[in-house]
Structure formats: C-alpha cells, structure tokens
Amino acid sequence: MANDFKQNLGKIIERSNDQFDLVMQRLRNRFGLYKPLQIVAYRSYGTVNRLYLKGRVLANKGITSAEDNDTLLKNLLNMYRRFESDEVPNAQLRIVYQEQEYTVLTDKEGYFVINLEPNTPLPLDNIWHEMEVELVQAAISSFEPGVKTMAHVLVPPPDAEYGIISDIDDTIVLTSATDIIKMSQHTFMNNARTRLPFAGVSAFYRSLQLGRNGKRNNPFFYVSSSPWNMYDLLHDFLDINDIPAGPLLLRDFGLMQNKFFGADHMSHKFKEIQNILLTYPHLNFVLIGDSGQQDAPIYKEVIQKFPGRILCVYIRDVKLEERAKIVTTISEELKGTVEMLLVKDTETAAQHAADTGLIFHEEIKKVEEQKEIDKSAAAGTPTHQAPAPLSKDTRKMSPES
Numbered sequence: 001m002a003n004d005f006k007q008n009l010g011k012i013i014e015r016s017n018d019q020f021d022l023v024m025q026r027l028r029n030r031f032g033l034y035k036p037l038q039i040v041a042y043r044s045y046g047t048v049n050r051l052y053l054k055g056r057v058l059a060n061k062g063i064t065s066a067e068d069n070d071t072l073l074k075n076l077l078n079m080y081r082r083f084e085s086d087e088v089p090n091a092q093l094r095i096v097y098q099e100q101e102y103t104v105l106t107d108k109e110g111y112f113v114i115n116l117e118p119n120t121p122l123p124l125d126n127i128w129h130e131m132e133v134e135l136v137q138a139a140i141s142s143f144e145p146g147v148k149t150m151a152h153v154l155v156p157p158p159d160a161e162y163g164i165i166s167d168i169d170d171t172i173v174l175t176s177a178t179d180i181i182k183m184s185q186h187t188f189m190n191n192a193r194t195r196l197p198f199a200g201v202s203a204f205y206r207s208l209q210l211g212r213n214g215k216r217n218n219p220f221f222y223v224s225s226s227p228w229n230m231y232d233l234l235h236d237f238l239d240i241n242d243i244p245a246g247p248l249l250l251r252d253f254g255l256m257q258n259k260f261f262g263a264d265h266m267s268h269k270f271k272e273i274q275n276i277l278l279t280y281p282h283l284n285f286v287l288i289g290d291s292g293q294q295d296a297p298i299y300k301e302v303i304q305k306f307p308g309r310i311l312c313v314y315i316r317d318v319k320l321e322e323r324a325k326i327v328t329t330i331s332e333e334l335k336g337t338v339e340m341l342l343v344k345d346t347e348t349a350a351q352h353a354a355d356t357g358l359i360f361h362e363e364i365k366k367v368e369e370q371k372e373i374d375k376s377a378a379a380g381t382p383t384h385q386a387p388a389p390l391s392k393d394t395r396k397m398s399p400e401s
Contacts, residue, residue, distance in 0.1 A: 041151035152399030200346035203370035220246030
C-alpha cells in the first residue's frame with residue numbers, strides 16, 4: 001500500500017511539474033525571456049570502444065567567474081542563477097568526433113546522453129578525448145545558430161596502476177553536510193575561489209595520480225550527491241586548487257518520481273561507483289570519502305559486490321562520535337578483506353598509502369608542505385610557497401590542456 005501511494009503521488013507530481021514547465025516555457029518564448037543559450041558538457045568517461053557523454057542545454061543566466069574579492073551578494077546571486085535554471089527540451093545537437101557526426105536530442109529537463117563508438121583506435125598518449133558539441137536547433141524564440149562547446153571524455157590508459165573514486169563534500173572541501181545551517185553558509189556564501197580544500201588534499205591526490213610508475217596516469221572519478229546545478233562551481237574548484245581533473249558524477253534533483261523518492265544519497269553513489277567498476281573490469285580502485293553521511297556503508301557494499309577490486313578505503317573523520325563509530329564497526333567487519341581507515345588528516349592517509357605501496361614515500365613531504373600552504377590560506381596568512389608547476393605528463397591529465 002505504501003509503495004502504491006508513493007508511486008501514485010510521484011506520478012501526480014511528475015505530471016504537475018511537466019505542465020508547469022510547459023507553461024513557463026511558452027511564457028518565456030512569448031515574451032522573449034530566454035537568455036542566449038549555452039551547452040554545458042559534463043566531464044565524462046569511456047573506454048577504447050565506447051565514449052559516454054552527458055550534458056545539458058540551458059538558458060545562459062550569466063553566472064560570472066569566481067574572484068577572491070567577490071561580495072556575498074554576488075555569490076548569492078550566482079547561486080540563485082544556478083538553481084533557477086531554464087532548461088531547453090527537445091533541442092537538437094550535433095556531436096563531432098574523429099570526423100564522424102552524431103545527433104542527439106535533449107529530454108524534457110534539457111539533458112542529453114549519448115554513447116559513441118569510435119571508428120578508429122583511440123590515441124592513448126592522452127587520457128582526455130575532445131569532441132565538439134554544437135546546438136543545431138531549439139524551438140525557442142531566442143535560438144541563434146553557432147552555439148558550440150568542447151566536451152572532454154576520460155579513457156584510462158592500459159598501464160594505469162589503479163583508479164581513484166572520491167567524494168567531494170566534506171572529503172575534499174568543508175561543507176558540513178550534517179548541519180544544514182552550516183552547509184548553507186559554506187555552499188551559498190562562497191564561490192570556487194573562496195571555498196578552500198582540506199589541508200594537503202591537492203598534493204595527496206596528485207601523489208595518487210602519480211602512483212609508483214611515475215607516469216601520472218591514474219584516473220580520478222568524483223561521485224557526489226550535489227546536484228548538476230553545482231557542476232560549474234565544483235569543476236572550477238578542482239581546477240583552481242590543482243586537484244586532479246576527473247569526471248564529475250552528480251545527481252539530478254528533478255521532481256520525476258524516480259528521482260523525487262528513489263534516488264537518495266546511497267543509491268545514487270552506489271550506482272555510479274558500480275558503473276565505473278563494471279566499465280573497467282581490469283582496473284582496481286582506491287575509495288575516498290568521509291564519515292559525515294553514508295560513504296562507509298556504501299563502500300562496504302561496493303567491496304562485497306566487487307571482491308578483490310578495492311585496494312583500500314580512506315574515510316575522513318568529520319569529528320562526530322556517532323558517525324565515527326559506524327566507520328569503526330564497518331572497518332572491523334572488513335578486517336582481513338580490505339582496509340578501511342578513519343583518518344583525521346591527509347598526512348595520515350598519505351603515510352598509509354606510501355607504506356602500502358600506492359605512492360612514493362617522497363610524496364609525504366609534499367603533502368606536509370601543501371598542508372601548511374592550505375592552512376595559511378585558510379587563516380588568511382600570505383605565503384610565498386606555491387604548488388610545483390605541472391609537468392608535461394600532468395598536463396596530459398588535464399582536459400583543458
């Protein structure tokens with residue numbers, strides 16, 4: 001009975017939302033309220049045989065680039081523009097890759113998804129593969145031809161040692177996801193430049209990317225329950241803080257019944273991680289998360305479903321005793337199978353990674369140095385130190401290089 005009620009209510013909400021969207025689209029068209037259009041192509045991933053691409057066509061709300069001195073009002077206005085999005089349904093796009101053209105339509109929420117099969121072998125000297133995406137047609141009054149963007153799809157090289165799947169909120173950046181007031185302050189009052197990473201994270205992640213073969217070709221994947229509306233902020237945050245680029249796999253907060261009721265934090269993350277492991281059956285992974293939400297139980301389920309595929313798990317301690325106990329209990333249950341470490345700082349994780357052969361011991365010092373730089377930045381203290389310039393191999397890991 002409860003499930004039937006949930007499904008029926010979901011259908012009513014979905015129909016109501018569809019009708020509202022249709023009315024709003026007609027009003028915007030009639031009064032010319034659509035802004036110039038934009039294509040947002042999300043960083044994605046694929047294999048030598050198949051490239052997966054996802055993106056969205058939206059009205060361009062004029063979200064401005066983040067600056068260190070942005071006012072609170074500017075940050076709030078940009079965040080409002082992100083969530084007050086005007087999607088463009090049934091838009092036709094042309095995708096060009098290896099001189100081959102593909103066509104795809106957006107759904108009613110403006111999303112497009114396509115799987116491409118390359119005609120010729122992929123050049124694997126660069127793990128990022130570019131394709132051009134062009135808006136061909138959209139049934140709105142402000143449509144003008146010529147809107148294009150470049151999409152970037154990651155394909156791990158055959159000599160990658162392992163992959164890394166990481167959460168974002170309270171794992172890389174302070175979000176306070178367990179406290180809605182603090183979370184709102186961190187999220188809405190800051191931007192990609194003023195939100196600071198946890199001390200030492202960028203150096204630790206670069207050390208994992210480097211691995212032990214020195215080729216800096218271990219791929220990163222970021223799985224988060226943040227909505228797709230936050231994509232540009234998270235994308236820029238990773239780049240600004242020199243954190244390895246990787247596909248961002250976020251969540252759609254639509255009112256469709258299968259999203260409004262079913263796609264909770266745990267099911268979304270597990271599904272995305274499962275897809276990654278199924279896509280790369282010969283690649284093992286390191287999992288990184290935090291104790292604030294459900295990362296430890298999710299990672300436990302992943303370990304049980306994919307035995308032998310997870311090398312180790314790092315869980316950042318958000319300093320809530322009851323959450324730490326959950327991680328400790330799961331860690332004990334996994335003993336003898338996979339190590340799950342509850343770590344209080346990045347140096348502890350780096351030391352363990354070096355001791356278990358995931359990274360060079362020399363990298364620990366770099367993590368310590370980066371930690372001091374990050375702590376100085378968080379305290380507002382000037383520092384003359386800076387991360388080492390990117391090597392040629394590092395630039396290959398960046399899709400915009």
